[in-house]
Amino acid sequence: MGGKILVTGASGLVGANLVRALLEQGRDVRALVHEDRRALSGLDLETVSGDLRHPPSLEAAMAGVQLVYHLAGSISLSMDRAPQLKAINVQGTRNLVDACLHSRVQRLVHFSSIEAVRQQPLDQPLDESRPLLDVGLSPRQLARIPPYDLSKAQGEREVQAGISKGLDAVIIRPTAMLGPYDFKPSYLGQALILLASAKISALVRGGFNWVDVRDVVSGAIRAAQSAPPGACYVLGGHWHTIRQVAQLVAAHTHRPAPLIAVPLWLADAFAPLMLRLARLNGSQPIYTRLTLTALRANRNVSTSLAARQLGYSARPLQHTLRDVLGWFRQQHYLVGDLL
Numbered sequence: 001m002g003g004k005i006l007v008t009g010a011s012g013l014v015g016a017n018l019v020r021a022l023l024e025q026g027r028d029v030r031a032l033v034h035e036d037r038r039a040l041s042g043l044d045l046e047t048v049s050g051d052l053r054h055p056p057s058l059e060a061a062m063a064g065v066q067l068v069y070h071l072a073g074s075i076s077l078s079m080d081r082a083p084q085l086k087a088i089n090v091q092g093t094r095n096l097v098d099a100c101l102h103s104r105v106q107r108l109v110h111f112s113s114i115e116a117v118r119q120q121p122l123d124q125p126l127d128e129s130r131p132l133l134d135v136g137l138s139p140r141q142l143a144r145i146p147p148y149d150l151s152k153a154q155g156e157r158e159v160q161a162g163i164s165k166g167l168d169a170v171i172i173r174p175t176a177m178l179g180p181y182d183f184k185p186s187y188l189g190q191a192l193i194l195l196a197s198a199k200i201s202a203l204v205r206g207g208f209n210w211v212d213v214r215d216v217v218s219g220a221i222r223a224a225q226s227a228p229p230g231a232c233y234v235l236g237g238h239w240h241t242i243r244q245v246a247q248l249v250a251a252h253t254h255r256p257a258p259l260i261a262v263p264l265w266l267a268d269a270f271a272p273l274m275l276r277l278a279r280l281n282g283s284q285p286i287y288t289r290l291t292l293t294a295l296r297a298n299r300n301v302s303t304s305l306a307a308r309q310l311g312y313s314a315r316p317l318q319h320t321l322r323d324v325l326g327w328f329r330q331q332h333y334l335v336g337d338l339l
Contacts, residue, residue: 002066003028003064003065003066003067003106004028004029004030004064004065004066004067005022005027005028005029005030005065005066005067005068005069006030006031006032006061006062006065006067006068006069007019007022007029007030007031007032007068007069007071008032008050008052008061008068008069008070008071008072008096009032009070009071009072009073009111010031010032010033010039010040010047010071011031011033011034011035011036011037011038011039011040011183011184012039012071012072012184012186013177013179013181013182013184013185013186013189013213014071014111014174014177014213014216014217015031015039015071015072016039016040016181016182016183017179017180017181017213017214017217018069018071018217018220018221019031019040019043019045020043020181021214021217021218021221022221023043023044023045025221029045029046030045030046030047030048030061030065031045031046031047031048032048032049032050032058032061032072033047033048033049033050034049034050034051034072036183036184038183039181039183048060048061052072052073052088052091052092052093052095052096053087053088053091053092053095054095055095055098055099058095058096058099059099059102059103061099062099062100062103062105063103065103065105066105066106066107067105067106067107067108067109067224068096068100068105068107068108068109069109069111069220069224070093070096070108070109070110070111071111072088072092073088073089073092073093073111073151073152073155074087074088074089074148074151075148075187076147076148077148077187077290077291078147078290079146079147079290081147081148082147082150082151085147085148085150085151086147086151086154088151089148089151089152089154089155090151090154090155090158093110093155093158093159094158094161096108097158097159097161097162097167097169098162100162100167100169101162101165101166101167105167106168107168107169107170107224107229108159108162108167108168108169108170109169109170109172109220109223109224110155110156110159110169110170110171110172111172111174111220112152112153112155112156112159112171112172112173113149113152113173113174114126114173114174114175114209114234114236114297114301115133115146115148115149115152115294115297116132116133116149116152116153116155116156116173117130117131117132117133117153117173118130118131118132118133118135119133119296119297119298120298122298122299122300123300124300125300125301125302126234126298126300126301126302127234127301127302127304127305128173128232128233128234128305132153132156132157133145133149133150133153134150134153134154146290146293148290149290156171159171163229163230168229169229169230170223170224170227170229170230170231170232170233171231171232171233172216172219172220172223172232172233172235173232173233173234173235174211174213174216174235174236175208175209175210175211175234175235175236175237175301176188176208176209176210176211176294177210177211177212177213177216178192178210178211178212178213178320178321178324179212179213179214179320179323179324180214180323180324180326180327181327182324182327182328183331185328185333189324189328192249192321192324192325192328193328193333193334195245195246195249196249196252196253196255196325196328196334197255197334197335198255198256200246200258201258201260202258202260202261202262203242203243203246203257203258203260203261203262204242204261204262204292204295205241205242205243205261205262205295206241206242206292206295206296207239207240207241207242207244207245207295207299208239208240208242208294208295208297209236209237209238209239209297209299209301210237210238210239210240210245210317210320211235211236211237211238211314212237212314212315212317212319212320212323215235215237215312215313215314215315216235218312219233219235219306219310219312220235222310222311222312223306223310226309226310227309227310231309233303233305233306233309233310233312234301234302234303234305234306235303235306235312235314236301236302236303236314237314237315237317237320238314238316238317239299239300239301240317242261242295243257243261245317245321246258248317248318248321249321249325251318252321252322252325253325
């Protein structure tokens with residue numbers, strides 16, 4: 001698909017890698033930026049200011065655009081940010097979908113999350129057939145869902161509503177992403193920096209499905225080019241425990257991995273205290289109720305549909321960590337030599 005491309009959320013981890021991949025292909029890219037522009041400095045692209053909560057700015061950004069990658073959104077690991085998450089991830093997505101329809105955009109690629117779908121049953125593969133996590137739940141049950149996860153599920157519903165009105169859209173559900181060009185850095189990037197700097201004294205048992213953001217970007221670009229309208233793809237990588245990640249990081253640094261790994265039930269008990277301490281010193285808590293919930297997620301993530309239809313594959317996590325740690329060191333987020 002040729003023509004001008006609009007990327008929302010272009011200054012984040014995914015956006016920074018996506019715009020670089022598109023520029024390498026010689027594509028004409030316009031980046032929608034809210035505030036931070038560090039990730040786009042020196043790149044040969046057009047930047048425009050916009051806000052998902054301000055529909056006129058979205059329609060102006062879509063002038064002459066054929067393809068939109070929607071990455072922008074709000075991320076929160078707190079249970080008390082539901083209004084902000086709904087305003088940006090749900091209503092903001094609705095605004096973007098409406099702007100796409102009004103502007104006659106040829107295709108929208110919407111970035112959702114693996115957290116938007118039901119993780120249970122854990123003994124069965126998690127694939128594109130999983131229902132959104134809010135299906136059939138009572139208001140009381142909905143209130144217990146992490147606000148971020150719920151907002152991503154409801155954001156998908158806004159895209160599906162657009163599809164029912166004639167919008168050609170594809171949905172991407174990535175797992176836990178790591179990668180270079182993480183300027184802000186992201187939540188997982190911050191945790192990786194702390195781990196590589198030996199500033200985490202104890203680990204928590206459990207793990208994630210980790211994926212290189214560059215592989216997700218590659219899959220999304222292929223989806224934009226060849227996926228059937230309305231398609232949805234899980235783009236994951238490899239499941240590793242937090243301890244395994246720490247050991248892989250230690251292999252690239254001169255610092256040993258933490259020896260202590262506490263069980264999840266104990267981490268649950270101390271999560272409120274860690275949140276209060278983080279607020280007192282103005283930092284981001286490493287473990288919260290929401291991250292501990294994510295550590296219990298389904299480890300059997302299937303990317304077979306993306307592999308068949310898009311030729312998708314994910315590189316080993318150790319290769320990703322090598323590149324990410326090297327990039328963080330180049331940007332002076334890390335000090336000291338890497339192995």
